[in-house]
Amino acid sequence: MRVAIVAGVGAVAFAVLAAGSSGGTRARDCPPAWRSGWQQLANRVKAPVYCPTWMPNPLDAKISGDWQDIYSIDKDRSYLISFLYHGDQGTGDVHVNFRGYPGRTAIPRCSTVLALPGRKPIRGATACFANPWGTRKTAGIVATVYTVNQDADQWHVLLAWRHRGALYAVSEHVIRPYTFRQVVANLDRLLQSLVLVQPAG
Secondary structure, eight states: HHHHHHHHHHHHHHHHHOOOOOOOOOOOOHHHHHHHHHHHHHHHHHHHHHEOOOOTTTTTOOTTSTEEEEEOOOOSOOOOEEEEEEOOOTOOOOEEEEEEEEOOOOOOEEEEEEEOOTTOOOEEEEEEEEEEEEEETTTTTEEEOOOEEEETTTEEEEEEETTTTTEEEEEOOTTTOOOOHHHHHHHHHHHOOOOOOOOOO
């Protein structure tokens, strides 16, 4: 059943992506209210990071702001920056993740556990981003769309691309109040809004 659902989601994704870009303009710089957090991130990981200049309502992209959910930097300098609005009384969530893997271009591997009744769990690993369905293109970026993702990106649509020896990704959870099509449109607009912030020094 899940395979059929995934295939259906992928088909819808491909149809939406094939329809083309949603338009919009590309800002020249990270918004002043957000820039210091993204600059500090670039400095810490010693690599460029992508700052969004637009976020789906009601989120902003202010690191250490009201909507920041996760701020994680690993020893290898890979990072996960997450923003989350958790709606009250069943109104839904808005959840966007930004990832970067300085010095790495391969898709990372995620641990998996298969629980079977009456047997020991089977542990393994799988690609963290899977089921590619087309690409999105904007100035300087060619992103692959993935519809089956793991860990913090589970149930998200994710865009991943490479820039100067690093892998980057942005994803959004498919959940109310946004439909699948709206999430794809949000990601399209997010991708077009991204600007590079270079590390200082």
